[in-house]
Amino acid sequence: MFTSTRIGRYILWNRPTSHDHNRFPGLPLAPASKARPLPDHPTPVRFGPVTLRGPAGPETTDLVPLLERTGTSALLVLSRGAVAFEWYGNGGGRHTPGRCFSVTKSFASALLGIAIAEGALGGLDATLADCLPELQNDPKGALSLRHLMEMRSGIRFVAGPLPWSDDAICYFSPDCRAAARRAPVTDPVGAFFHYNDYHLFLVGMMLERATGMPVQDFFARRLWQRIGAEYPASLTIDSRRCGFVHLESGLNATARDLAKFGQLYLQKGQWDGAQIVSADWVRDTTSPEGARRDPDWFRFYKDKPWGRVFASGRVFYKRFWWGHEVGPDDCDFFAMGALGQHIYVSPRHDTVIVRLSDRFPKGMWWPPVFRQLAEQASSAG
Numbered sequence: 341m342f343t344s345t346r347i348g349r350y351i352l353w354n355r356p357t358s359h360d361h362n363r364f365p366g367l368p369l370a371p372a373s374k375a376r377p378l379p380d381h382p383t384p385v386r387f388g389p390v391t392l393r394g395p396a397g398p399e400t401t402d403l404v405p406l407l408e409r410t411g412t413s414a415l416l417v418l419s420r421g422a423v424a425f426e427w428y429g430n431g432g433g434r435h436t437p438g439r440c441f442s443v444t445k446s447f448a449s450a451l452l453g454i455a456i457a458e459g460a461l462g463g464l465d466a467t468l469a470d471c472l473p474e475l476q477n478d479p480k481g482a483l484s485l486r487h488l489m490e491m492r493s494g495i496r497f498v499a500g501p502l503p504w505s506d507d508a509i510c511y512f513s514p515d516c517r518a519a520a521r522r523a524p525v526t527d528p529v530g531a532f533f534h535y536n537d538y539h540l541f542l543v544g545m546m547l548e549r550a551t552g553m554p555v556q557d558f559f560a561r562r563l564w565q566r567i568g569a570e571y572p573a574s575l576t577i578d579s580r581r582c583g584f585v586h587l588e589s590g591l592n593a594t595a596r597d598l599a600k601f602g603q604l605y606l607q608k609g610q611w612d613g614a615q616i617v618s619a620d621w622v623r624d625t626t627s628p629e630g631a632r633r634d635p636d637w638f639r640f641y642k643d644k645p646w647g648r649v650f651a652s653g654r655v656f657y658k659r660f661w662w663g664h665e666v667g668p669d670d671c672d673f674f675a676m677g678a679l680g681q682h683i684y685v686s687p688r689h690d691t692v693i694v695r696l697s698d699r700f701p702k703g704m705w706w707p708p709v710f711r712q713l714a715e716q717a718s719s720a721g
Contacts, residue, residue: 344579349512350503356511358413358439358679358698361592365580367556369564369573369593376568376612378596381422385720390712394703403713411680411699413438414595418603418692419717426595430698437573437592438696441677444591447563447601448543449489449660451555453609453621454562460550464489471546479525485546487530488539489659494527497536510537510588514579517545533632533657534640540588540660555585566616567600569593589678595694602683602692605673624658626673626685628665631656649705664707672714674707684710689718 343349343363353363390406392399404427407415413432417425428434455461462470469481480495487493497506506523513519520541527534544555551558556575564573576590577583604610605626609617635642638650649655656663664672666688674684680700684693684707691714695706 344514344581346509346512346514347503349514350508353512355501356441356589356678358696361437361439361574361576361590364576365578366574366576366590366592367583367585369556369560369569369575369591371570371572372565372568374568375570376600377570378418378599379422381419381424383424383720385417385419385424385717387425387713387716390709392704393708394705406709410697410701410704412695412697414694414696416595416599416694417713417717418599419720420690421603423596423599424717424720425713432595432696434596435571435594437571437594438681439589439677439679440591440593440598440681440696441589441679443598443675443677443681443683444587444589445540445660446675446683447559447591448540448587449625450563450601450604450617451547451558452485452489452543452659453617453625455547455551455558457618457621461485461546466546468542468546471549472542475521478521480523480542483525483529483542485543488543491533491535491539491657492530493536493539494525494529494531494534495523495536495538496526497523497534497538506536506538510541515582516541516578516584516586517582520545532640533637537588540586541584544585544587554583555587559585563601563616566614567597567604567611569597569600571597573597595696598683598694598696599692602675602685602694606685606687606690606692625661626658626663626671628656628663628671631658631663633665645702662707664711666711672707672711674710676706680704680706682706682710684714686711686714686718689714691717 387403389400413430415427464486469476475481499507523538571594573593576586608619609622633656641647654665672686680697682695693710
């Protein structure tokens with residue numbers, strides 16, 4: 341079948357879309373046996389205007405028109421653990437799973453934290469060769485989990501829409517394990533930040549080898565079921581033959597269940613009295629402490645679209661989560677997908693915001709908008 345090959349998929353499907361979970365093979369993520377509906381806030385928030393700041397200068401706009409014109413399919417705001425605002429449009433709905441793209445990476449981070457706490461993985465300094473002896477004589481074998489989670493492995497990753505780019509190889513490959521094994525180390529290890537989807541393939545291989553179970557089973561048992569997921573979801577896989585989960589982009593879930601994951605991190609990994617993810621792991625993952633934000637660290641992106649954001653000195657990346665340092669002792673953090681999907685967490689304002697979408701408008705940077713919404717939600721009581 342033509343769609344069982346990478347080139348066939350590329351020719352037929354070409355660019356990633358928010359509906360790709362309807363054409364790629366996938367595995368179901370069932371709702372929890374004890375699903376936990378989110379409570380509704382006693383006083384829903386009525387948001388005022390928000391200000392966008394771009395190269396052309398500030399622009400003030402009402403929220404709903406902004407959502408409508410930016411391809412947003414869902415926006416959900418939790419304030420103090422309850423749903424304070426919920427909006428759907430552009431084909432989205434409460435029961436509609438959205439494609440999460442790289443938001444999935446932050447779920448992978450939680451899985452790694454759980455595996456380390458259980459003793460299945462040796463910690464951030466565990467090397468690929470420790471888990472995958474077949475890489476012992478490969479330069480990748482010496483790379484640590486820390487290298488992968490901080491996006492500084494030196495593994496080649498050429499972005500772009502062409503069929504031989506690493507973007508296309510990762511997204512369309514029918515055998516992601518093989519693709520990861522072939523990826524060469526071409527840059528100095530640890531020298532600079534370079535976002536790389538091969539890292540998640542390697543992490544998935546480490547997880548399945550260390551835990552002795554398929555990644556989808558570990559995901560469902562250790563995380564998805566335990567946060568009381570309420571709606572059907574799925575995990576995209578590379579092919580039926582290989583059955584390997586796309587941990588870099590493959591989660592497809594509703595805004596309400598994604599919000600539970602954000603709330604889990606806001607609650608320092610605790611859910612209904614159980615410690616699902618270590619509080620130390622959550623703190624060390626989302627804190628700006630030890631995270632580099634200097635221009636040299638982000639030099640690969642200096643002349644690229646995200647260069648302006650990185651040049652602010654306020655954005656950092658740790659363990660497959662993004663951070664947004666607003667001020668002293670005030671740091672928000674977020675998961676972000678390629679088409680503008682977000683789970684945004686503002687601890688100071690006790691707020692979680694989820695956005696699902698079908699595009700990331702050029703020049704749009706959502707965290708300052710989400711911060712304004714968090715401030716408004718907090719002040720609304």
